Amino acid sequence: MRVHHAVFARGLRRYSTYRAATLAHVLTNSVFGVINAMVLLALFDARPEINGYDARDAVTQVFVAQALLGVAAVMGPPLDLEERIRDGAVATDLLRPVPLQSWWMADDLGRAAFQLVFRSVPTFAVGALLFDLRLPDDPGRWVAVLTSFVLAAVVAFGLRYLYALAGFWLTDTRGVWAVAGLLGPVAAGMLLPLTLFPPALADVLRLLPWASMVQVPAEVLLGKESLPGGTAAGGLALQALWAAVLLALGALLTSRATRRVVVQGG
């Protein structure tokens, strides 16, 4: 456990050195948030209510999505593990007396924690400053939102760890990321809130793991009844379920992959 703590702290510290990059990301996320929000405001100006969302809900979700873009790394970056599988440095990782998955999870959650504080919070604050966002008054809801964000980071790690493990079989995971980069933002509800999709498609996408990265946290914040069971607890349960499933799958595949790994000497 202490090792994981140290790895988490390292991940956090490593990202804290890229100050200019963090500032640049906050700027970009805010610009995209403003553009998306203005398009949706124009849309809701024409149709005040669509599938239970109004303009305020939609704009709030836009900024939740931009805030989670860094935490959940929906469009990358991939885990460093991927490059290490390709070039063989993963052999060093496997020699450590710590499971591969939990090591990288500690590292990635360190990164996510840094992004949450220094990227998500400022981006969301810009949104709250420029637009009329729907912010819950109930402190209990904020606890649920924070839990949901943390679970989003865990689900995101679970997915990216599986993408990385594909490297044991494929060597080059660019193809995996090509699919993930295409499917991720759409299925997460980042391109557009899933609410705007045709209801049949939206219902399917809501149950997939990608929705746990943006759509579910956004609905937890908004307190929507479209969550499983109609409550925030239902949404958190769905996220926790996906986190458990993905991590279990990751653990299973890790043992399969490490049995077949051949690292070339040299």
Next chain:
Amino acid sequence: MVEPIRTRVLWPPRIYVRLAWTWCRALSQYPASLVLLTVFVSLGALSEMAAVVIVFGHAGELAGFGVAEGLLVYGLSATAFGCADMLMGSVERLGQHIRTGAFDTMLTRPVPPLVLLATDQFTPRRLGRIIPSAAVLVLALVWCDVDWTPARVLMLPVLLVSSVVICCAVWTASSCVQFLVTDARAAANSLTYGGQALTEYPLAVYGREVVRSATFVFPLAFVSWQPALFLLGRPDPTGLPDALRLAPPLVALLLCAVAALCWRSGLRRYRSTGS
């Protein structure tokens, strides 16, 4: 030795084509991978297009623009940004090249460094974005019932080329920030990809202030908004003069000058990181 002006002007494009071709040949060694990645890129473009259709589908009309006109604006913007991304998109990796020292190597080669930078990892995969966007543009032009006067027929290619040139200039100029702050790649993206996101919808959707600033400060209005108004023969809903729609070629030239200035002053100040 003074080279004849013709060689001096033609040399960069010629070497650009040759270097880009080298990268294409390298990538064609893995044809299946190239084809699959291109297909995924085009599916990504289609999903963005679907988002535009969904938004217009719910709204019916935005700022007086229906689905067909909306897709015309989207097609103009996506085609121009897609072409610029293929031609000059690699320039945004400047900071990375500076950090690793690869940029120093580029400076020692007998090829203009901007050409080397722009052709670095050139990939025809980006055609996967350009082809569907161009197809949407053609379909939208048919669907919108454009009144094809000789002026419109003649201006269409001029407008398209100007849009691509404007986007290339935006890409180059915004990447030059990385001469000063090597980590600032993402900041440039707020102008490049952000510009693309902004111009995908009719600008009037964003209100007067955004239209004004996208016309006079960051002239992105000339990528898709003014050309669309020209092709559809509509007055500007925000009340700007109609003459602006003939300005894209001039804006393109002006932005090229700005980009060249940014690049040259950045290059002059550049000191290697020593790594």
